Amino acid sequence: MSRAEESGTSAxxxxxxxxxxxxxxxxxxxxxxxxxxxxxxxxxxxATRLPSAGISPSTGAGSHPLWTFGLFRSxxxxxxxxxxxxxxxxxxxxxxxxxxxxxxxETSGGSPADGGGGGGGPAFIAQITNNGLFLVxxxxxxxxxxxLPMAIGVIAGDAIxxxxxxxxxxxxxxAPAGRTRLLLTKYATTLxxxxxxxxxxxxxxxxxxxxxxxxxxxxxxxxxxxxxxxxLLRALLIAxxxxxxxxxxxxxxxxISTLTNSGIAxxxxxxxxxxxxxxxxxxxxxxxxxxYFFSHYWLSFADLMREPVYWDDLRRxxxxxxxxxxxxxxxxxxxxTAKDITA
Amino acid sequence: xxxxSAAEQREPGEADTRGKAHTRGGAETGRESGTDREADARxxxxxxxxxxxxxxxxxxxxxxxxxxxxxxxxxxQLAVDGLELTVPAGxxxxxxxxxxxxxxxxxxxxMGLIEPxxxxxxxxxxxxxxxxxxxLPHVGALIxxxxxxxxxxxxDNLLRYDAADPTADPRTRRTxxxxxxxxxxxxxxxxxxxxxxSLGMKQRLGLAAALLQPRxxxxxxxxxxxxxxxxxxxxxxxxxxxxxDGTTVFLSSHLLDEIEQVCSHAAVxxxxxxxxxxxxxxxxxxxxxxxxxxxxxxxDAARVLKEQGVADLVITxxxxxxxxxxxxxxxxxxxxxxxxxxxxxxxxxxxxxxxAFVALTGEGFDVAG
Numbered sequence: 001m002s003r004a005e006e007s008g009t010s011a012x013x014x015x016x017x018x019x020x021x022x023x024x025x026x027x028x029x030x031x032x033x034x035x036x037x038x039x040x041x042x043x044x045x046x047a048t049r050l051p052s053a054g055i056s057p058s059t060g061a062g063s064h065p066l067w068t069f070g071l072f073r074s075x076x077x078x079x080x081x082x083x084x085x086x087x088x089x090x091x092x093x094x095x096x097x098x099x100x101x102x103x104x105x106e107t108s109g110g111s112p113a114d115g116g117g118g119g120g121g122p123a124f125i126a127q128i129t130n131n132g133l134f135l136v137x138x139x140x141x142x143x144x145x146x147x148l149p150m151a152i153g154v155i156a157g158d159a160i161x162x163x164x165x166x167x168x169x170x171x172x173x174x175a176p177a178g179r180t181r182l183l184l185t186k187y188a189t190t191l192x193x194x195x196x197x198x199x200x201x202x203x204x205x206x207x208x209x210x211x212x213x214x215x216x217x218x219x220x221x222x223x224x225x226x227x228x229x230x231x232l233l234r235a236l237l238i239a240x241x242x243x244x245x246x247x248x249x250x251x252x253x254x255x256i257s258t259l260t261n262s263g264i265a266x267x268x269x270x271x272x273x274x275x276x277x278x279x280x281x282x283x284x285x286x287x288x289x290x291x292y293f294f295s296h297y298w299l300s301f302a303d304l305m306r307e308p309v310y311w312d313d314l315r316r317x318x319x320x321x322x323x324x325x326x327x328x329x330x331x332x333x334x335x336x337t338a339k340d341i342t343a
Numbered sequence: 344x345x346x347x348s349a350a351e352q353r354e355p356g357e358a359d360t361r362g363k364a365h366t367r368g369g370a371e372t373g374r375e376s377g378t379d380r381e382a383d384a385r386x387x388x389x390x391x392x393x394x395x396x397x398x399x400x401x402x403x404x405x406x407x408x409x410x411x412x413x414x415x416x417x418x419x420q421l422a423v424d425g426l427e428l429t430v431p432a433g434x435x436x437x438x439x440x441x442x443x444x445x446x447x448x449x450x451x452x453x454m455g456l457i458e459p460x461x462x463x464x465x466x467x468x469x470x471x472x473x474x475x476x477x478x479l480p481h482v483g484a485l486i487x488x489x490x491x492x493x494x495x496x497x498x499d500n501l502l503r504y505d506a507a508d509p510t511a512d513p514r515t516r517r518t519x520x521x522x523x524x525x526x527x528x529x530x531x532x533x534x535x536x537x538x539x540x541s542l543g544m545k546q547r548l549g550l551a552a553a554l555l556q557p558r559x560x561x562x563x564x565x566x567x568x569x570x571x572x573x574x575x576x577x578x579x580x581x582x583x584x585x586x587x588d589g590t591t592v593f594l595s596s597h598l599l600d601e602i603e604q605v606c607s608h609a610a611v612x613x614x615x616x617x618x619x620x621x622x623x624x625x626x627x628x629x630x631x632x633x634x635x636x637x638x639x640x641x642x643d644a645a646r647v648l649k650e651q652g653v654a655d656l657v658i659t660x661x662x663x664x665x666x667x668x669x670x671x672x673x674x675x676x677x678x679x680x681x682x683x684x685x686x687x688x689x690x691x692x693x694x695x696x697x698x699a700f701v702a703l704t705g706e707g708f709d710v711a712g
Contacts, residue, residue, distance in 0.1 A: 070506040070509075070511075070513050071506050071507050071509070073506070074502070074503045074506035074507070078492065078495065078503060081494070081495075082494055083494070166490055166491075166492065166493075167487070167488075167490025168490045168491065168492060170451075170454075170456055170486055170487075170490065171484075171486075171490055171504055171507075171549075171552060172504070172507045173454075173455070173456060173475075174454045174455070174456070174479055174482065174484045174486070175479065175504055175505075175507035175508040176455070176475050176476055176479035176480065176507070176508065176509075177507040177508070177509075178475070178476055178509070181509070182507075338458070340451075340456070340457045340458060341451070341456040341457065342451070342456075342457065
């Protein structure tokens with residue numbers, strides 16, 4: 001009795017509702033491909049076939065495959081609109097400005113700057129005065145060991161833990177964003193941030209370099225000369241490699257982010273690990289394990305400035321980043337999909 | 344006479360909006376307790392235990408049905424113990440219990456946020472958390488208060504939550520968000536950063552997020568928390584409105600009178616166990632309403648009432664009270680009048696849900712230790 005009433009009312013509400021609503025969509029478009037409990041349902045009477053307690057079968061099909069990117073877009077917009085993100089990018093953009101001004105002041109003082117790369121990076125800095133393009137390489141070399149990965153650590157560490165901390169994670173999951181989908185979205189956004197952050201450094205360096213120093217043909221590390229156009233291309237390639245060098249940190253940060261409900265803790269742990277690994281990478285006794293540190297081959301991007309390009313370390317770097325992404329990505333997935341969301 | 348109609352007045356409000364699922368709560372009240380939690384994890388077959396309530400439908404007609412649902416947290420704390428919850432379709436279901444009684448854990452298990460230690464939960468006929476992707480687009484939820492992105496405006500918050508639902512059509516997103524904002528009365532504040540919202544406004548925005556799409560089930564955890572009396576009224580009105588559209592509403596609250604006002608069904612939890620569930624009027628009836636006769640002739644009235652089978656008579660200042668008999672009350676009244684008793688008021692005073700709660704648990708709303 002009441003059952004008939006129920007399905008009657010539900011049909012009434014489902015029927016005239018606006019077309020994009022998922023339930024009618026699935027109801028009208030799909031012949032019932034019933035779930036086990038609804039086994040005997042017949043397509044003959046689609047309007048009233050089930051008591052209202054059940055779900056119209058294969059409702060999931062109501063989702064358009066492309067709509068899935070809605071979450072990614074929302075995530076991107078949300079991330080890049082935050083003041084924190086903008087501040088991080090501003091700090092990164094400031095590094096080339098400081099380096100450029102420092103070099104300018106030093107060289108205008110009369111003494112030619114031939115001290116070499118102070119930060120242990122490739123000796124690009126001496127060339128800046130001859131060619132502003134070298135400021136791009138110098139700035140990337142200066143930010144890659146710390147500033148860039150720290151910024152990534154903040155974004156990646158906050159990715160899940162920050163949402164958990166704010167409580168928004170539970171609402172995203174009941175939306176339902178889907179745990180795997182949310183994790184992938186978060187990782188993709190972090191990678192997008194890697195790329196944007198690197199490009200911000202490179203672009204800022206290029207602008208400052210062009211403003212303060214002459215531009216022109218340049219000399220590679222191997223001593224050959226290449227045109228400015230090709231130099232620019234190499235700079236772009238280097239920026240991409242630098243961005244790719246951050247894939248490992250991003251995966252690590254995301255994994256740590258799934259371990260805790262505190263965004264601050266996740267960020268701090270990620271950045272702490274980053275510093276620790278950089279220090280361990282300097283200790284000779286650890287020679288055997290150093291090739292597995294995510295930062296070990298970071299400065300190999302300088303090899304792109306050789307003629308011909310020396311690919312070995314570059315390849316090792318990218319392989320290592322892929323390994324980190326696979327290992328910590330899987331760990332993050334395993335952890336996040338099995339986690340009780342109590343925040 | 345007057346009082347009788349007063350007693351009846353409760354009915355229409357209940358009946359029109361939510362009286363649909365006529366389970367006889369009395370039959371259900373006996374079935375909770377986790378003793379037979381292994382009875383079966385699979386389910387539906389053994390609902391023959393309730394002969395008269397649902398017949399062959401079994402739990403297929405239930406929007407939420409749990410079987411032996413248990414959650415033991417790491418550290419050994421048993422948060423939910425063998426829960427057998429059945430929420431009929433179309434009901435406004437009140438979920439009651441002291442703080443720490445396992446309500447929120449239950450809701451989180453129903454929403455697929457927490458994995459049960461054992462037992463099963465079916466929502467909209469599908470197992471959770473396995474069918475989250477299919478079930479949850481039909482479910483709007485407000486869990487443990489609203490959570491918002493403080494740096495986004497109210498509208499952007501809703502846009503983001505809607506974008507998280509892969510079944511939500513982005514073409515209608517803005518209209519649906521505006522409609523939801525309008526429905527909870529937040530249109531004017533939609534452009535403000537959520538950080539600047541008051542608790543009541545946040546609560547409304549959380550509700551709006553639950554209403555972004557037409558839902559089959561609304562799970563509302565303490566929805567009137569932080570609202571002023573006017574806001575509470577509005578929310579109750581909204582709940583009634585939604586329920587009359589056929590949406591099942593699962594409402595947790597610690598406000599007993601609130602549950603009594605809006606809910607057709609209720610369940611009571613304490614210390615992780617379900618103490619009782621059923622139709623609200625039956626639960627309250629379980630605590631025995633009292634027949635109240637207002638008359639200056641109390642002695643005569645008491646005598647007549649006793650003849651009419653009214654037990655437990657108490658003579659008060661204004662008249663007589665007693666346990667209502669099983670017979671037609673109009674006849675009792677007629678007998679009083681025929682005996683010359685000057686009846687000024689005659690009616691059954693319903694026991695409140697709170698009376699029922701206290702009668703059931705033997706305790707008030709203390710935090711479980």
